[in-house]
Amino acid sequence: MTKTRQADGLVPSYRSPSKCVCSNVRRASRAITKFYDAAMDPSGLKITQFAMLRNISMSGALNASELAQILRLDRTTLVRNLKSLQEQWLIENAASEDSRTRPLTVTPKGKKTLESALPYWEEAQAAISSKLGLENLEQFVSLLMKVESLTD
């Protein structure tokens, strides 16, 4: 008997993982986010910031509603997540004819940051790919998309 407190029960950490699909996805999300954030750390960007910056850059200009649609994020969530990028002057607002919209563009500093971050992201991607194997990875992404389509 080494542990008295749990002598007649299971040691919690040895418990079988939950069968709840949602909890499993959320756990995986926490883990993979941590992994990517650590990989991206030298760039000064979190993976969420990288994703926003990358999409704005690829599109040239996007307003918040459009970006939210692309990322499948609630618009109001996005508005707040953009704040950190704005405070660092990685993005800014462009002029617009329709004064309801505020098209976002990437600043020169933002472009530079994005480019410097790319290798770290690719490294993380490669690590996942090699961990799962290409076939598993494709299957995985395909299943994630099916899950995602639950709320359509």
Added chain:
Amino acid sequence: MTKTRQADGLVPSYRSPSKCVCSNVRRASRAITKFYDAAMDPSGLKITQFAMLRNISMSGALNASELAQILRLDRTTLVRNLKSLQEQWLIENAASEDSRTRPLTVTPKGKKTLESALPYWEEAQAAISSKLGLENLEQFVSLLMKVESLTD
């Protein structure tokens, strides 16, 4: 030409989804959380609260560190997430010989709430299962666990 603003580009919502595995997992996590939360709504519990309550109940008593380990959540995150359960008097602190620890137990009200929530959770589980098919579901969960083991 029906849309002038995006005439020379892609309509954002038609863009192919990101190849970033992390972003894909996070998107799926948002979607499935929304789905489960909606399913559980009649019970008054969110899926995260249900998970905490269920684990405490199954173990009889757990302190925060143990529960965090089971859920693979940062301990300090858990401490804060527990607050809502405590405020609703669904859980409470039990006595302990070691005064460092504060073992959590489920109150009678908590038990009742948990029981009433179970069918809604099962409904959500069944929906996912039928959406993916049993074989895909097993594969999916297995891949999620591989991803989760990234940060070990």
Added chain:
DNA sequence: ATATAAAACGTGTATATACACGCTTTTCAT
């Protein structure tokens, strides 16, 4: 021409997540 609808935006509030830090209590080595 104007009233109504639709589109875009931001804020208040609540929950979820993790890291850095510091406090208290027990354990352990000498």
Added chain:
DNA sequence: ATGAAAAGCGTGTATATACACGTTTTATAT
């Protein structure tokens, strides 16, 4: 016996997420 290490706990701060609500501006129907 006592001082250091380890275990457990909570808070400050920052980020991520969504819903309800209200505002402003453009589009539309009559």
